Amino acid sequence: MSISETANPRGSVVDRLRDALPKIVLSPTVAIVAIFVYGFILFTLYLSFTNSRILPSFEWIGWQNYENLFRIRAWDTAVSNLVIFGVLYITICCALGLLLAILLDQRIRAEGFIRTIYLYPMALSFIVTGVAWKWFLDPGIGIEAVVRGWGWTTFEFNWIKDSQMAIYTIVIAAVWQTSGFVMAMFLAGLRGIDNEMLKAAQIDGASTLALYRRIVIPQLRPAFMSAFVVLAHMAIKSYDLVIALTGGGPGTATELPATFMYSYTFTRNQMGIGAASAVIMLMTIAAIIVPYLWSELREKK
Template sequence: MTLQNPTYRPPAGTADAAPPRPAGLRALAQRHLSKLVVAPSFAAILLFVYGFIAWTVYISFTNSKMLPSYELVGPDAFSKLWRISRWYVAIENLLIFGGLFIGISLAIGILLAVLLDQRIRGEGVLRTIYLYPMALSFIVTGTAWKWILNPTIGIQEFVRSLGFPAFTFDWIVQQDTAVYTLVIAAVWQSSGFVMALFLAALRGVDQEIIKAAYLDGASLPRIYWGIVLPSIRPVFMSAFVILAHLAVKSYDLVVALTGGGPGYASDLPATFMYEMTFRRNQIAIGSASALMMLATVVAIIVPYLYSELKGGKRV
């Protein structure tokens, strides 16, 4: 009679050994690991971005007021939207604000980038100073500039305290000039970002071309205007698209700086949409205005993407 050792374990490969895990399942998991990681975020984007865009499109064709109504009535909300005088004020303000904001930001950003591209002393400190406003939210920017532009405590009062009692700078409380205060604050915050885009592009320009132009006797302004800036033309389009997108969806800056006032003189489409949807209980009209904003953004971005993809195919 033989006794069995209770601590004995059969060697691997015998009948009593545990069956190995299927290698195919592990390989499948490793092959699709990236998709599994991204899947929750992708599902959230589908729901909270594209799902709500589809919901907004649907609501804009209903007669929804304080609460959503899911009975389709056609494009009545769009007809009512274009009969509201306040909407035309918002569109006009967007054209003024967007045109000045984009143009001035591009001009200042390019100028700062060219100056910093000269390898001046203290470039790192200056670059940080110019970029710092972009680290702030538009709420902070709007609040700070509201204090600065306030006639009783801001620039006007400061200059008058220096001995100039006739000085006046009350744009923020005047209906005809309130929208220009939005331009001042937005340019202050975004021009440093444009500078960073162009400075990165300028640092990628082939220096041999610039040296050759120097040897040919070209002046520095002519080199930048005729050689360097045309070579970074795609950056212009990128900066334009980003700034245009910021201009169209501007809401927090308006709320913090002017509140859309005086009255609704500085309204933009985003603040108009909020007013219609949440204060006047006109959800359908608010949705219609949101779709107008979306169409504007699409009209800006789609040609840009088409040109980029077309250029990539050529390469």
Template sequence: MLSHNRAHSVDAAGPLNPSTGPVAKRRSFRNQFEAILPKLVLSPTLIVTLVFVYGFIAWTTILSFTRSRAFANFKWAGFTQYGRVWEHPRWHVAVTNLGIYASLYVVLCLVIGLALAILLDQRIRSEGGLRAIFLYPMALSFIVTGTAWKWILNPGLGLTKLFHDWGWSTFQFDWIINDDMAIYTVVIAAVWQASGFVMAMFLAGLRGIDQEMIRAASIDGARMPSIYRRIIIPQLRPVFISALVILVHLAVKSYELVIALTGAGPGYATELPSTFMYSFTFTRNELGMGAASAVMMLCTVAAIMVPYLYSEMRPRRTAGGH
């Protein structure tokens, strides 16, 4: 009778609740661990980025408003260092050179990159090998590129010696030591290195275009130049914008290539804001001025990157809202 009542009480209570048992607890712990695992994996990278990127940006900005010279100090100077930078003649030379260098660098890379991409998009033979050849310069460091082109453009070696061996003894390619032409040697080396990368971007964009539109235009009698001008190139607008942002960013912060190729010379003929910043910070013990010029370069890059990132993120946010 007692056992019958006990069994009846168990049956009345029903089976064990699966939401409170040991299996449910293990499942709950596993779910919590899986939820926190991405944060644990990303936290070291986030901490390092906050300290060594944004922390140093904040530190540099603070130094730009102080009277720091050889060592950092916290004597407030307001915008004095920025005024000193803008009044310095070398800064005007650097900004002028940056305008020449960046404009030619961006335009030539876009034109050459697009031309190479259109060429490779014709499904020519050895496309893979040519693509690798055009992309290879971007795999080199800027130091290697600068050193190689310094040898090529050396008036006593490189092109001048080559032309002399060919019998063109009157040809003297001395741009690298010419005050007026030295900045163009930097453009030549930079375009050589980056054009293949831009080509890869345009080639990916070309391969993503709907071929049905091109076939329809061809059936209607449109010629290929007209198809490229009216159909293909307009659809490459996102690629143009991305390449433009990347190239301008690379141009503003160019340093290694200039130092390896010309050493910012002859004189200050190839001075850029980056070489100005390094020179005043580490060789002339003007830490405040160097920090101010670095902040001004950062603001220039931010003025380009922030609108681009905002335009890229806005459609996603709108789609998420819907």
């Protein structure tokens, strides 16, 4: 034992308390997350193998809920809609976000004001976005009514009422809300590119198109990966936007896995099937996020 510890034994106690204080403060949060996030994930996984209806049941039935799930036509429709929505949503958001970022990267005037306008939709909730776009797309009061009021009486834009086109209205609203956020991600990536490299390429005679195709865009790979992961998980768990905009209709034309899960769990009282669909959604998100996190950690090492 050192002389300082012998002279002041209470100092070591104070130091231990100081070291333990962050753990003590964080322990309730960690416990809450462990119970109400990971605990309920495990509970949902267990329910997906039980004969649960309106209330949880502990009668084990194995894979029957998953077998029944893939026999339900509404689930096939939800998965098909998710593929259409996800592909268009991610592709258009990335393309539009990259274009907006390139335009803002030209050091234009009022860049801060324009960037704020692009980012503003992301500050709104998906409920607000859904309600607003529902008004815009309603043939009676929205874009169709306005254009007809200007004199084009044959103009039609009734996608929200058309079962074949309604899913594309979800894409329009989602792209409007999220493309500004993707733009900010790409703009941060563009500002991190070494200007000396770009100047050297320009001196060597590289055109603007070749500059972006061979130097700029390849260096935005981390931004593309981040945007893909964020947009993909937002597409998979999309619920509030669909409910506010179309309610899953007409019929089941805009049904997505998240709305299917809610309706079968709380409306049709098929908790086991709803839990099975939730587990599949979770596994899909994990299949996207886990490889991304693994690659990021590997690069850091």
